[in-house]
Amino acid sequence: MMHDHECTCHPGYxxxxxxxxxxxxxxxxxxTPDVKTFRIEPPEGGKFFEHMPGQCAMICVPGVSEAMFSIxxxxxxxxxxxxxxxxxxxLTDCLHSLQVGDQVTVRGPYGNNFPVETDLxxxxxxxxxxxxxxxxxxxxxxxxxxxxxxxxxxxxxxGSRSADDLVQLKEIQEVWMxxxxxxxxxxxxxxxxxxxxxxxxxPTYLRELAFDTNRIAVLCGPPIMIKFCLQALQEMxxxxxxxxxxxxxxxxxxxxxxxxxNIGSKYVCKDGPVFRCDQIDELPAEY
Numbered sequence: 015m016m017h018d019h020e021c022t023c024h025p026g027y028x029x030x031x032x033x034x035x036x037x038x039x040x041x042x043x044x045x046t047p048d049v050k051t052f053r054i055e056p057p058e059g060g061k062f063f064e065h066m067p068g069q070c071a072m073i074c075v076p077g078v079s080e081a082m083f084s085i086x087x088x089x090x091x092x093x094x095x096x097x098x099x100x101x102x103x104x105l106t107d108c109l110h111s112l113q114v115g116d117q118v119t120v121r122g123p124y125g126n127n128f129p130v131e132t133d134l135x136x137x138x139x140x141x142x143x144x145x146x147x148x149x150x151x152x153x154x155x156x157x158x159x160x161x162x163x164x165x166x167x168x169x170x171x172x173g174s175r176s177a178d179d180l181v182q183l184k185e186i187q188e189v190w191m192x193x194x195x196x197x198x199x200x201x202x203x204x205x206x207x208x209x210x211x212x213x214x215x216x217p218t219y220l221r222e223l224a225f226d227t228n229r230i231a232v233l234c235g236p237p238i239m240i241k242f243c244l245q246a247l248q249e250m251x252x253x254x255x256x257x258x259x260x261x262x263x264x265x266x267x268x269x270x271x272x273x274x275x276n277i278g279s280k281y282v283c284k285d286g287p288v289f290r291c292d293q294i295d296e297l298p299a300e301y
Contacts, residue, residue, distance in 0.1 A: 031268070034074060034119035035062050039112055040094065045181045046174075048101040049146055050110055051086065054120060055094050062120050065089055067130055067154040068260065068288045071122030072268055073097065075112075079105040082124065082265040082283070086149045088156035095120075098149040098181055124268040125287045128154045128232065128258060130161075133290075137230045138166035142243055144216050144235030145174050148181045150260055150287075151234050159193050166195075169225060173201040173216040177209045199223060217242035227251040233259045233291075244291060254291040261286050261294070 041053035056062060065085050074080030087096040101110045143151045158165045174180045191198050201212040201219045212219055216239055233243055261282050265275045270284035278298040
């Protein structure tokens with residue numbers, strides 16, 4: 015049975031999301047001690063499929079396992095797709111052992127996307143990320159910067175445990191910090207020799223920066239960080255309708271069939287992973 019369907023974000027584009035494609039690792043960047051960014055391409059080069067910021071793909075090492083990962087590169091990159099992956103289990107341990115030229119399989123894209131062409135368009139934007147959670151936001155941020163005239167002021171608040179754990183630091187310093195009307199605020203959890211930036215947790219720094227509410231906030235990070243950042247944003251006057259986040263948890267099949275990621279009537283892999291915060295309030299207490 016075929017599963018070709020018209021892409022909801024690219025009208026007229028059809029793609030079978032269930033068929034895995036052979037992918038060749040063409041570049042590996044060591045971002046932090048436990049995070050690598052993998053550039054993966056079809057053998058003939060290019061991209062596996064079109065996607066929008068916030069969507070995911072299933073990466074498989076045959077004989078080991080497969081899992082869902084955020085597509086870290088922006089759709090505006092027409093040459094390849096990238097995935098920033100943290101070493102934290104059997105599959106990711108295996109992925110981190112692979113070399114340029116090794117093969118995996120890739121299928122997707124899965125899930126919905128950040129509303130870059132609707133709710134976010136024309137707005138001032140505040141991006142808030144912690145640790146590896148910069149990976150899904152990198153796609154959105156670069157999409158916005160590559161379509162700069164379509165968006166207002168951009169502020170990026172990003173924190174990690176230490177300076178060594180800041181993902182994509184080279185791009186942040188060389189590109190984001192040098193883009194017009196973009197301000198980047200970096201913070202680490204505790205003092206570190208040689209670090210001249212802010213020291214403190216992301217929610218605390220967020221309160222100190224005291225952004226005005228004339229913007230949309232996009233939030234991604236560990237659950238505890240999201241909880242306290244959401245509190246801080248609401249104290250600053252933000253409404254939940256102004257805040258978007260991702261729930262990238264427990265996704266297994268990618269098509270809403272296995273039930274691993276359901277929360278009430280919603281499936282994170284299909285109805286998410288992107289949700290507006292007032293939509294999360296409608297989910298049952300199990301989340």
